[in-house]
Amino acid sequence: RRMGNSPLKPETYALSDHHHEQDEKKRRMKIEPQKPVKRRLDEAETARTRRLFGALVSHLGSAQKNLERDKTRRETQLQAESNVQERIQRESAQALKKSRQDWFQKHHEEMNERDRILTRLSKVEA
Numbered sequence: 001r002r003m004g005n006s007p008l009k010p011e012t013y014a015l016s017d018h019h020h021e022q023d024e025k026k027r028r029m030k031i032e033p034q035k036p037v038k039r040r041l042d043e044a045e046t047a048r049t050r051r052l053f054g055a056l057v058s059h060l061g062s063a064q065k066n067l068e069r070d071k072t073r074r075e076t077q078l079q080a081e082s083n084v085q086e087r088i089q090r091e092s093a094q095a096l097k098k099s100r101q102d103w104f105q106k107h108h109e110e111m112n113e114r115d116r117i118l119t120r121l122s123k124v125e126a
Contacts (some may be wrong), residue, residue, distance in 0.1 A: 043047065
């Protein structure tokens with residue numbers, strides 16, 4: 001039989017009943033979501049659930065305390081670093097000021113010595 005350009009007829013290539021049933025099941029599963037089965041917990045499961053929840057709440061509480069303690073510790077550390085930086089800047093400024101004062105004092109002493117020498121020389125020449 002020659003197919004040519006003619007469209008395929010659906011009845012010629014019909015699915016078997018088995019394939020049709022599988023497709024129908026898949027279609028229903030996609031459309032109708034399955035509802036979860038509800039059941040009651042027995043005493044052992046309830047106790048386990050409460051124990052696990054209590055442990056989780058306890059762990060979260062201790063983790064929060066640790067975070068707060070670390071935050072306080074970090075703030076203290078940052079304040080100490082800031083104090084050290086301020087002290088270094090203050091001491092550096094004081095050292096620079098002292099250095100300038102020493103230089104001016106030495107310069108003043110050298111000028112006085114030069115003036116004395118020049119005064120002596122001018123007395124000797126006169």
